[in-house]
Amino acid sequence: MPVTAQTGLAPAAAPLSVDGIFGPGAVRTESVRESRWGKDGESYLALENAAKGGQDIVRYRIADGSRSVVVAATDLVPPGADRPLDIDGYEWSPDDRWLLIQTNGKAFRRTRALADYWLFDRTTRTLHRVGGEAAPSTTLYATISPDSRRIAYINKNNIYVEPIQGGAATPLTRDGDDYIVNGLADWVYEEEFSIHRAFEWSPDSTRIAFFRFDTRGVGTFDMIKNTGGQYSKVIPLQYPKAGTTNSAVTVGTIDVADGKTRWFRLDGDPRQNYVPQMSWAGGSDAVFIQQSNRLQNTYKVLLGDPATGAVRPVMTEKDAAWVEANAAPEWLEGGRRFTWLSERDGWRHLYTIDRATGRATLRTPGKFDVVEVLSIDEKSGHAWFIASPDNPTQRYLYRTTLSGRPRVERLTPADQPGTHSYDIAPGEHWALHTVSRFDTPPATDMLDMTRQQPLRTLAANAPLAKLVQDSGLPATEFFRVDIGGGTQLDGWLIKPPGFDPTKRYPILYFVYGEPWGQTVADRWMGSQGLWHRMLAQKGYLVASLDPRGTASPRGHDWRKIIYRQVGILASADYAAGVRAMLATRPYIDPDRIGIWGWSGGGAMTQNALFRYPDLYRTGIAVAGPTDMKLYDTVYQERYMGLPQDNAEGYKNGSPITFADRLKGNLLLIHGTLDDNVHYQNQDQLVDRLIHFNKPFSMMAYPDRSHGIYEGENTSIHLYSLMTRYLETNLPPGAR
Known part of the structure; x- marks a missing residue:
């Protein structure tokens, strides 16, 4: 994979300096540039700067490193423009015909999601803009439907859809304003629950599940910008401080064909409860919802019927202190089981939960914490996760079985201490593997997971390693x-x-x-x-x-x-x-x-x-x-x-x-x-x-x-x- 750089430290025999660490002349820490796995698990796609501006999207075969251009930067020149789009992010349509490009991003809270979005048709090699606006866009979080026929996005706090081939946009919500927010998290949900795009297509593309935030009554904190000109500028921020009023959060689904919204009938005051996570429940017949009380010590796991708005409880997670929200689960056995992380036995473990009964089955027994679940592969019958049972300052790769008697095994070799991270390809043959220690800068390799052996080193950071070695420190x-x-x-x-x-x-x-x-x-x-x-x-x-x-x-x-x-x-x-x-x-x-x-x-x-x-x-x-x-x-x-x-x-x-x-x-x-x-x-x-x-x-x-x-x-x-x-x-x- 190609490498990029982040500021590190200028190499020198002289003592370290602030300018050498943070200044423009610093050595850069090599890291693997943003890339993504091919569906076959045997290749990856990467962005590479093109000679005349913009970026090429290229494919590398993992086994031999062979390279081919998938989309050239020269294909991505908008009508009337003289240079290609700069790609901030991109998404392929499920049928691989369309490329959705995010460009010209502007700061929006923790992201640059406020951007212009363009669609490139690989069949006709034409490019058109999502939303059809001539001015800089107010669009956020555009995403393609699973059937590759539509685009959904947020504009001015409403959800829109439009045909992927171009045409008029249809608003699916119409009440969005300065206080009503559809499909987009409010500040505190984004900061504390990591929710950014607050809507999701159903697998059959007929509905969109979404959050609606009614922020009326939430306290406004006014920040003052003083460096922008002759007068200061007030920047209002709706920010609920401890003990004050929260947004009223509701969750529902919209029928894309007729625009009808059905709200899930969640118990309790929507300002005194949270919905930290929502996703489709392994199919289009139900929405998976985690609902928490305000104290966050009781989490209800619910399944919502998108046709009626009725909800059915699956299980409840409680703690005398607090419960952590789970990420969207992985669904097994055609949607009959799902994955879940819980501390119910005193350690953070991976469980599988029976959808019908809520019965939990422990998959990672032992006196250790699961730090992170990396991959679930039902075909092979395994889950890969990060843990460190013997040393909480380090991180290693483990694997366990998904059914039958749990069998937990460490995959990171015992002679490789430190902190390991893995980006695992589909099929679990290959992984992007990075390891570092406190005194050792990160090294990244392409790892053969079947043998736990590196195929090739992608970023070694030798200059930084030499710097540490020459620093004179024990x-x-x-x-x-x-x-x-x-x-x-x-x-x-x-x-x-x-x-x-x-x-x-x-x-x-x-x-x-x-x-x-x-x-x-x-x-x-x-x-x-x-x-x-x-x-x-x-x-x-x-x-x-x-x-x-x-x-x-x-x-x-x-x-x-x-x-x-x-x-x-x-x-x-x-x-x-x-x-x-x-x-x-x-x-x-x-x-x-x-x-x-x-x-x-x-x-x-x-x-x-x-x-x-x-x-x-x-x-x-x-x-x-x-x-x-x-x-x-x-x-x-x-x-x-x-x-x-x-x-x-x-x-x-x-x-x-x-x-x-x-x-x-x-x-x-x-x-x-x-x-x-x-x-x-x-x-x-x-x-x-x-x-x-x-x-x-x-x-x-x-x-x-x-x-x-x-x-x-x-x-x-x-x-x-x-x-x-x-x-x-x-x-x-x-x-």
């Missing part, structure tokens, strides 16, 4: 630290070059600590990891710990002990871990302990400095929530319950509550157009710190989002700022 240490009560935390530690255990060094902890992520992982950490290595070269110890409640594959109880005490338990675990390291590692300077984190890690940094002011000397909090009530309903209530039912938990878990205790050095960093953790969080904390006359530093990045990456030199500026702050307030070097 191998990163992975360890566990005992914090008492039978609890051990996973951790890693980077030591400076020429480390002398008889001296004392400053230490900087990298923290996240929320239920959404894991920082202690034996995988390549990219540019941020290189920055940590740069700090180690300067004379810092750099470390990370995963407190209880983080999303590590250490079982249900490990992850869910944090329920209703986010920010409280994790910060206590972290402090205990730091103290245990001080007690057993005399080379850590107790007067030079720092901590930093981003997003949830920013909140945890604030909690660390405020709640344990005599332990930490310096902290950098980037884009951190300061008050839990300022974050969204779905995330915050999932882990903390409703604010009105857990007032003390919300208060004690919010860093702002303890701002009066600050003693150390604190740098607050936030983007002013952060639509996720609003800049309001920083303003309110700053106001509180001023109230208590607490000295601190702050940086506001104008009109940057949660990732703080937009604009020239933003990353260089950000990491240079943090580096200078550490050198000033947490001086490097051995003493």
Whole structure:
């Protein structure tokens, strides 16, 4: 497969630098360019830049690497244009005649789905635009029907269909406006349930199942854009904050022929329940629906009749803490069984569920978590998944049987430690396989799954590997630290070059600590990891710990002990871990302990400095929530319950509550157009710190989002700022 590049680090024998890691002269990390498997499982398609602009779509045979052009860029020149379309994304019609091209994408929340869509007819070699508009499009998520006869898409919050060969578009919904949204998720469903395109064709192409969001009553948060001209611009965002009103979400189907909508008769107030996932149930006779109560501790699995709107319960999943939504299941035995992930026995396991009775059959027995299901092949009778029973910092490929007595086997060879990922081709003969370790950049190969042997290397990242080798740093240490009560935390530690255990060094902890992520992982950490290595070269110890409640594959109880005490338990675990390291590692300077984190890690940094002011000397909090009530309903209530039912938990878990205790050095960093953790969080904390006359530093990045990456030199500026702050307030070097 062809390779592309992402910014990595400039190769040099000299010490690492911020400019070398994030600047324009950096070496690039090789990765496999976006590609997709052929239906035969023996080839793949890839985009390759063409000589005169645009991209060719080419096919490579896996076995011998032979190449052929499927669609040339020269075929994709719109009428009256002088250059081919630039392909942002593409989709083939099921009959392979039509190519749907997404181009000219514009930012829409987390995607660039707001785009122009064109159709190329491989038979007549002609090109026409979806929607027939001459101006830049307002179209989102165009997709082809299974019978290859129509296109469906969203335009101005309504669902449209039109003939694939061109012609007038037909609106299937007509009530879409600024507050009624059809076929498209609202902000919180996209952010927390990963729903983007909120509609799906039925397998027989006669109906479309879809979500409708009534956002009236949802609080509007106004963001202010200040860099666009003489006057500021208000950007309104409907964003339900913890304890406030949600959208009313309904699910239904539209008959494409007559436009008639039938709504599924779901129990309960649509503003007090969620529908985290909906899909067709292995055929066109039913829709599979997951419905959750607002607390997200009870999930109903339902089958909806598209002809009547009636729903039938299949099973219910409950948890004393919370239940995670499943992705759309795979259907087996002609729709009589489906796949399901559950923690019902204390571990996250794969089950098959009987459609008629709801009876669950365990397919991955054992005291380990299934991290991710990769592939289900009923013909071979197997499911492939990622797990790591013996080391939660690593990831390996496993396989189990789908029927009969479960038989779980590890496929990743035992002599290949690290973090492995696999993109498996149809037929499970081939896979795109990537492996990395904390000290080893990713290498990608074409893997023969039948022998677990690479056919050829596609991206080796030799320059980055040499850079790590030449950095002068000892191998990163992975360890566990005992914090008492039978609890051990996973951790890693980077030591400076020429480390002398008889001296004392400053230490900087990298923290996240929320239920959404894991920082202690034996995988390549990219540019941020290189920055940590740069700090180690300067004379810092750099470390990370995963407190209880983080999303590590250490079982249900490990992850869910944090329920209703986010920010409280994790910060206590972290402090205990730091103290245990001080007690057993005399080379850590107790007067030079720092901590930093981003997003949830920013909140945890604030909690660390405020709640344990005599332990930490310096902290950098980037884009951190300061008050839990300022974050969204779905995330915050999932882990903390409703604010009105857990007032003390919300208060004690919010860093702002303890701002009066600050003693150390604190740098607050936030983007002013952060639509996720609003800049309001920083303003309110700053106001509180001023109230208590607490000295601190702050940086506001104008009109940057949660990732703080937009604009020239933003990353260089950000990491240079943090580096200078550490050198000033947490001086490097051995003493």
